[in-house]
Amino acid sequence: MILEENACTLKLAYLQILRGRVRMLDGRLQEAIECFLESASMLRSSGQRESLNLANWY
Numbered sequence: 001m002i003l004e005e006n007a008c009t010l011k012l013a014y015l016q017i018l019r020g021r022v023r024m025l026d027g028r029l030q031e032a033i034e035c036f037l038e039s040a041s042m043l044r045s046s047g048q049r050e051s052l053n054l055a056n057w058y
Contacts, residue, residue: 010036 014033 010033013029014037017033
């Protein structure tokens with residue numbers, strides 16, 4: 001899973017992508033974002049309440 005300290009950086013990068021400010025992604029950044037979103041989705045579906053703060057933003 002993505003560590004909590006990376007969540008803020010990934011969130012900001014993802015929001016910039018959504019706003020069209022980033023046209024191409026570095027492969028590592030894209031992989032990190034996808035992994036974070038997957039982890040957040042798994043946290044939501046598994047009911048891990050203490051970790052949902054990472055998943056609530058998206």
